[in-house]
Amino acid sequence: MEKPKCIIILFLFFSANLYAQSADSLLCGEYITIQYSVDGEGTPHSVYSNTVIDGNGNGSYNDLYSSDDILQSGDFTYSINNDRTFTVNIDAETLLYGIAHPDGQSYMMVKTDPSPIIVMGIKKSSGYSEALLNGEFINVEYSVGEGGPYTAYSATDIDGSGNGTWEHLYTSDDVLSSGTFTYTIGDDGTLIVNTSDQVVLRGIVHPDGQSYIMMITQPIQVISIGIKKSSGLSETLFNGKYINIQYTADTGGGSYAFYGEVDVDGIENGTYQGLHSTNDINQDGSFTYAVEDNGELVVNADSEIMLRGMVHSDGQSYIMVRTEEDPIISMGISQGDTSTTAIDSRNGLLPKFYMLSQNYPNPFNPTTSIRYSIKRTVFVTLKVYDLLGKEILTLVDEFQNPNTYLVNVDATELSTGIYFYRFYSNHVLVDSKKMVLVR
Numbered sequence: 001m002e003k004p005k006c007i008i009i010l011f012l013f014f015s016a017n018l019y020a021q022s023a024d025s026l027l028c029g030e031y032i033t034i035q036y037s038v039d040g041e042g043t044p045h046s047v048y049s050n051t052v053i054d055g056n057g058n059g060s061y062n063d064l065y066s067s068d069d070i071l072q073s074g075d076f077t078y079s080i081n082n083d084r085t086f087t088v089n090i091d092a093e094t095l096l097y098g099i100a101h102p103d104g105q106s107y108m109m110v111k112t113d114p115s116p117i118i119v120m121g122i123k124k125s126s127g128y129s130e131a132l133l134n135g136e137f138i139n140v141e142y143s144v145g146e147g148g149p150y151t152a153y154s155a156t157d158i159d160g161s162g163n164g165t166w167e168h169l170y171t172s173d174d175v176l177s178s179g180t181f182t183y184t185i186g187d188d189g190t191l192i193v194n195t196s197d198q199v200v201l202r203g204i205v206h207p208d209g210q211s212y213i214m215m216i217t218q219p220i221q222v223i224s225i226g227i228k229k230s231s232g233l234s235e236t237l238f239n240g241k242y243i244n245i246q247y248t249a250d251t252g253g254g255s256y257a258f259y260g261e262v263d264v265d266g267i268e269n270g271t272y273q274g275l276h277s278t279n280d281i282n283q284d285g286s287f288t289y290a291v292e293d294n295g296e297l298v299v300n301a302d303s304e305i306m307l308r309g310m311v312h313s314d315g316q317s318y319i320m321v322r323t324e325e326d327p328i329i330s331m332g333i334s335q336g337d338t339s340t341t342a343i344d345s346r347n348g349l350l351p352k353f354y355m356l357s358q359n360y361p362n363p364f365n366p367t368t369s370i371r372y373s374i375k376r377t378v379f380v381t382l383k384v385y386d387l388l389g390k391e392i393l394t395l396v397d398e399f400q401n402p403n404t405y406l407v408n409v410d411a412t413e414l415s416t417g418i419y420f421y422r423f424y425s426n427h428v429l430v431d432s433k434k435m436v437l438v439r
Contacts, residue, residue, distance in 0.1 A: 004116035014259070019404060030124045032190065032204040034129070034215045035063075036142070036223040036247070038255040044144040044221040048202060051121070053078075064075050075161035083335045085243060097259065102316045103399030105207050108331050110245045112275075116257035118224070118247040120213050122204040128189045134160030135230045138296065139308040140321045140409040142247070142329040143222035149249040153308055156226060164193075167300060173359045196266030207377075208399065210313050223329075226418070227345035229294045230313040237267030237315040238291050249326075251291035261333055264289070270299075274333040315377075315397060351375050351404055356423040359409070363436040366412045372393070373404040374424055381424035392419065 001369060047205045049436040053059040063072045078101070080086040088096040088109070096119065098109030101273035120216065141152040154168040168176040183193045185205055191212060193201035200225070203214030205240040209228075216222035217272045246258035258276015260283075273284035287301045291311055297318055307330060309320030316334040319325065351373035359368045381399045384393035392414065395407050411419075 008279055028053055031120055031121045032124055033061075033121035034203060034213050034223060035117055035119045036215070036221065037115055038144050038149075038249040039115050044249075045224065046215050046217055046221040048215055048217075055173055062368050065110055084345055085335075098245065099335070101258050102352075103208065103314065105399065108243075108245050108333055110247065110257045110259050110317050112257045112259065114256050116247065118223075118245060118257065118331075118367060119196045120223075120331070122189070122213060123207055124188045124204075125207045126187055128185050128205065130162050130183070130185050131160040132182070133158050133185060133191070133205050133212065134209070137212075137226040138229060138311055139166070139168075139224055139226045140319045141222055141224045142327070142328060143216075143220055144249045144322070149327045151323050151329065153321055153323065160229045211287070225309040225319050225329075225331075227295065227312050228294075228318060229310075231293055233293055233295045233311060233313070233315075235268060235289070235291045236266045238264055238289070238297070238318065239315070240264060241335045242318070243335060244272065244330060244332040246274075246328050246330045249327035259334075312396065351402060354423075354425055354430050358433055359421070359435045363438040364411070366414075368408065368409050368411070368435060370407045370409060371404065371419060372407075374400060374425065375402055376400050378425045380405075381427065381428065382421060383424075384409070384419050387420075395421070415439075 015172045031051050031053070033047070033049045035049065037045045039045065041066050046152045047059055049063040049065050051059055051061040051280045057077055058075065059078065060075050061073060074090065076090050078086055079089045084102075086098060086100065087094050096111045098107055098111045098119070100107045104119070106122045110116045121225070123313055135158060137158065139152070139156050140189050141153040141154065143150045152168045152231055154166060156164060156166045158164040162182055162184065163171040164183060165178065165180050167176065179195060181192060181193050185191055189205045189207065191203045191205050191214060193214065201214045201216055203212055203347060205212045211225070212222040213226045216224070242262045242264070244260045244262045245254070247256040258274050260272055262270060264270040268288050268290065269286065269287060271284065271286045273282065275282055278340045285301065287299050287306070289299045291296060295311045295313065297306060297309045297320060298310050299320065306408070307320040307322050309318055311318045311332070318332050320330040322330070352375055353373065354375060355373040357371040359370045370382065372382065377399060378394050380398065382396040384392055384395065386392055393409070395409060414437055416437055419435050419437060420432055421435060
């Protein structure tokens with residue numbers, strides 16, 4: 001069987017044009033990817049690879065397969081849509097499609113034919129240290145051994161100095177196991193974890209220090225995703241439309257992938273719809289959910305607990321696992337809000353200052369636009385408040401790269417009056433301005 005080729009696509013907010021006009025140019029850089037697949041005979045394959053993307057619709061990849069240590073490389077083309085969904089092509093054939101994370105540092109993809117695979121990638125960075133990976137994380141693991149798939153939901157505690165402990169609950173036998181490990185983080189964010197004096201895991205740390213992806217290559221291939229526990233999370237954090245990618249291998253040795261959309265209301269209800277790779281049948285349904293203060297996620301369908309997982313602290317992504325029947329791993333990334341666009345930097349230079357401009361037009365009815373600039377990658381928050389200081393609208397709440405941005409504001413549901421909009425960088429107030437809505 002021909003091995004699936006691994007492609008990495010990641011979305012950056014750098015642009016030489018308006019986002020809606022030239023989405024392909026937003027892709028650029030070097031990335032590390034982890035890929036997991038199961039062939040028709042139930043044999044797992046994992047891949048650790050490197051990809052370079054030129055930002056103009058072209059890229060190259062270098063893959064190392066775990067099953068036979070064969071190095072494979074090649075070229076690809078890609079296209080990206082305004083909602084950050086994308087497709088990847090090799091030899092004029094579409095192989096992969098997925099979604100880029102709103103922070104521009106990671107992505108998830110799936111291939112459905114002929115051998116389903118799931119692909120996760122994180123952008124390479126520099127200046128990492130061991131202290132970046134520090135705290136308590138929730139892990140979701142997926143593996144296939146002789147006789148079927150296994151999933152694990154676990155906790156990992158990392159001290160930021162190269163040591164950690166783990167505790168796993170495996171679905172196959174409900175056995176709780178635990179242990180210790182040591183780890184190192186390279187300057188590019190690559191992660192190596194050692195247990196019992198043997199290197200068992202390698203992966204990549206997310207630039208935000210809040211998540212990681214790892215892969216075991218022997219004796220049984222395992223993919224492991226961790227998200228840092230947080231405090232003060234609420235159900236409303238998990239809100240909006242998400243692109244959902246699922247992967248499973250049943251006990252009969254088969255496997256399938258699922259690519260769909262999940263719509264969550266921010267309270268406790270959600271709907272899903274998607275396409276299964278095995279039979280091209282569309283499936284849809286509804287569910288209820290709860291998000292705990294530490295970010296743990298529990299999803300219920302038909303009065304049965306189906307999934308448990310973790311919401312990322314930025315509220316833009318989640319990872320889940322189903323532990324009964326046919327175990328699955330499920331990952332979702334927010335489609336995002338295309339009302340924010342990256343604007344051409346003058347003379348091709350990135351901003352040197354943080355700047356918040358006056359909205360235009362002002363006064364307005366009912367729409368207006370706000371322009372702002374950031375000089376480095378930060379978590380940007382832009383919110384609208386009334387005269388009493390009550391929060392009315394959240395316009396931006398995500399990691400963004402250095403550039404000048406334009407946000408479209410729709411105040412159709414607001415009353416005539418004076419409002420203030422506040423611009424935060426890494427949760428620190430940078431500037432505030434007044435705008436007037438006149439009916």
